[in-house]
Amino acid sequence: MLTLRDVSHVYPNGTRALDHVTLSIPRGMYGLLGPNGAGKSTLMRAIATLQTPTEGTIRFGPSTGSGEVIDVIREPEKLRRTLGYLPQDFGVYPRVSAYEMLDHMAVLKGVASPADRKVTVETLLQQVNLWSVRKKTLSGFSGGMRQRFGIAQALIGNPELIIVDEPTAGLDPEERNRFLNLLAEIGENVVVILSTHIVADVSDLCPRVAVLADGRVQREGAPQELIHAARGRIWMKVIERGELARYREQHELLSTRLFAGRTVVHVLSDRDPGDGFTPIDAGLEDVYFSTLAESRRAA
């Protein structure tokens, strides 16, 4: 389990990117949702030991009383021995092949024996379906192939904690689907944190999710619990595009989307807003948008 207590981070320019974040993340997939600038990447970098938060503690260890617990802030190198990290933007040597790069990373992760490395690298390349292009240089990889390579390097050494930061941004639907299936496979027995602003990625994969905005955890729980809490508060109406401005003034719109040339709007309201709105079953996206709306109101 990964435990964060009152984790805050203030950058030298005074920006408070994280504000007393407290989370307990068990084994399995865990979604971290939030808009750009919410603090997700700062939080991921803090957990991945790339930066030290200015306050708070981060601990990683067995959820039962036995076994070693790592204080991530005091012993970052220890966590790195069991960490897999796929950052949002990772640089690689473009003229090096996938096989050579994975082999290099395996050495740096402590897989010393050449025989063990060979097995590790070959198994991972097959697992992420890059075996056929193992000798191709990384500069020739498509976006989806790069992300799959990224997951392969994150899996070297059978890590117990895997952090995946905005992994499906820029991927086409087929590549995204393939990637998410791969994540689902690996996410059963280890802690996998999926940080994203794409609600569908989280709703498909994660039994627990936290919504981060303005550096704070605004909501946390199982998607079904969060959806249940929003039941009866989400209303929908189909309007003409030209009416949108009026509805924005009169109601707090959660989301708008086009459908067959007309605009479908969702609003958050504890009681019937009238004006032809109908109640609908909330989805995780509605929960997400309503959480953001409430945090903006509170700010």
Added chain:
Amino acid sequence: MSEMTLHPAPRWRDVLVEQVRIVGLSLRPVLLVVIVVLAAFTFLIARDLLSGGEGFDSSGMFPTPLISFLFPFAIWLHEKPFGSSFLWIFPVERRRLALAKVFAGFVWLALALALFTAWLLALGALAGVGPAGTIMRIPYIGTIATYLFGSALLLGLRHPLKWVFGTAGLLLLVGGVSQALEHSYGMNTLLGSSRLFFATERLHSAWGSLPGPGQWILGTFLSLGAGLAALLAAASRHRERRRR
């Protein structure tokens, strides 16, 4: 998760060897360019020799210090010493990992210098120039020292190119102003000191002539020492800072 498996940290020797290997692999395109350039020079020099020319100009020095100053930029092109980088998530102490990469670059630089020397000796032999005359044209210590300074620049500054271009721009500006003022006032006159004038003359003559052994040892010690000190100071910026 009842028990956690912590894999051992990599051995320091493995890290060094692996950095040498990966830096070599990443420099393959640079190597191709160098081979093409040397092949072209070999052809031109050989053609000049065959047509009765000198072929091999035994005066002047090769600008290897400039090349070695820029060499770290090629090594670190795809890594970000500052900010989030793959390099920093491995279970290796960061300062040591950065220095391992610098060492890896030095290994390839030394190999390149050795091959370049061999090439030059071969050309010199063809042109009838002795080994001493050939080797004296390559400033080996200066080359190593500027490599250390270049690496220190990259590791120590978030925006090294800004500093490089800024400094070069400043020097050009000072040079331009100096030249412009020379006609009316003259920088030497403005500085107003004949002692400075004679001192720069002595410096110029010392620079242009071969040093004695004592001077050479002192110069080597100072330049390499300064380079190493700058590198270690720069690498210290990447030491893990842990909040207690």
